Amino acid sequence: MRLVLLVVSGVLAVAVLVSLGLWQVQRLHWKQEILTRIETRISADPSPLPATFDEAADRYRPVEISGRSTGEELHVLVSTAATGAGYRVIVPFETDEGRRIMVDLGVIPTEEKAPPRAGQHMDVLGNLHWPQETDRFTPDPERGRNIWFARDVPIMAETLGTEPVLVVARRTEPPVPDVLALPITTEGIPNDHLNYAITWFSLAAICAGMTLLLALRMARGKEETDG
Incomplete structure (x- = not known):
């Protein structure tokens, strides 16, 4: 019974960790699409200063x-x-x-x-x-x-x-003396979803390995006891 509980708990934990990793992969693709849109907007052809502003629509x-x-x-x-x-x-x-x-x-x-x-x-x-x-x-x-x-x-x-x-x-x-332009780029926008995904998948692998190791030990111990 203990072996069954261990295996079930391990499988559930691995499933949760893998699902979190997959969610971060989805978030990674979403963030990459956003960064691509921002980069495209930043490098578009310039226009005159608009008469009115909308912060969300006019940013970049x-x-x-x-x-x-x-x-x-x-x-x-x-x-x-x-x-x-x-x-x-x-x-x-x-x-x-x-x-x-x-x-x-x-x-x-x-x-x-x-x-x-x-x-x-x-x-x-x-x-x-x-x-x-x-x-x-x-x-x-x-x-x-x-x-x-x-x-x-x-x-x-x-x-x-x-x-x-x-x-x-x-x-x-003309250029302003002694001032180095620091234009907008996407470098400062955080995109850590790949690292998060790797972390969750690594934890899933560790959890699976530990569950398997403990299950083998418990099974071996049961065989020795039965023998």
């Missing part, structure tokens, strides 16, 4: 704008493989059409934080974005030192007196 939309930065800056703490610790430079941007939005020009090393870059007229190719970088653990910005810990578009727009719109620059003409 490529745009081309012309206008002037004002010389004001907000600095968002960031770390990249290319530059190490640094700051994203968020500036108010007054378009030639008379609108005032924000542009993420890119990243500067920490030692380039001051003085701010002078305002200049430029053409910007970039993507609309409303980053979701804040949660209840995100510290409040240190406004006196101009250090922000996330790109909080509504709060930044209120601070800079702009529309709640952010264009992340892929390229500026």
Whole structure:
């Protein structure tokens, strides 16, 4: 009876673990399709800045704008493989059409934080974005030192007196001195479903092996007892 219970319990546990692995494989295909759609949208032909915005529909939309930065800056703490610790430079941007939005020009090393870059007229190719970088653990910005810990578009727009719109620059003409463009890619979007699937399938294999080993030991022990 104990052997039967062991085998039944082992089979049920393996079935559950395999089903979780298969579910993660399905999630992997779903996430890959989403990433492909995002990559296609990011690299599409740019359009003028739309008159109105829908965050869900317009996120990642490529745009081309012309206008002037004002010389004001907000600095968002960031770390990249290319530059190490640094700051994203968020500036108010007054378009030639008379609108005032924000542009993420890119990243500067920490030692380039001051003085701010002078305002200049430029053409910007970039993507609309409303980053979701804040949660209840995100510290409040240190406004006196101009250090922000996330790109909080509504709060930044209120601070800079702009529309709640952010264009992340892929390229500026002319280039902004000492600023390295940090365009939107899908690299920062997590896709760990393959690792999860491997974990569940590995646990299923371990569980199956342990069940088989214990069943053989119990069967051998029963034969010795009966003999």
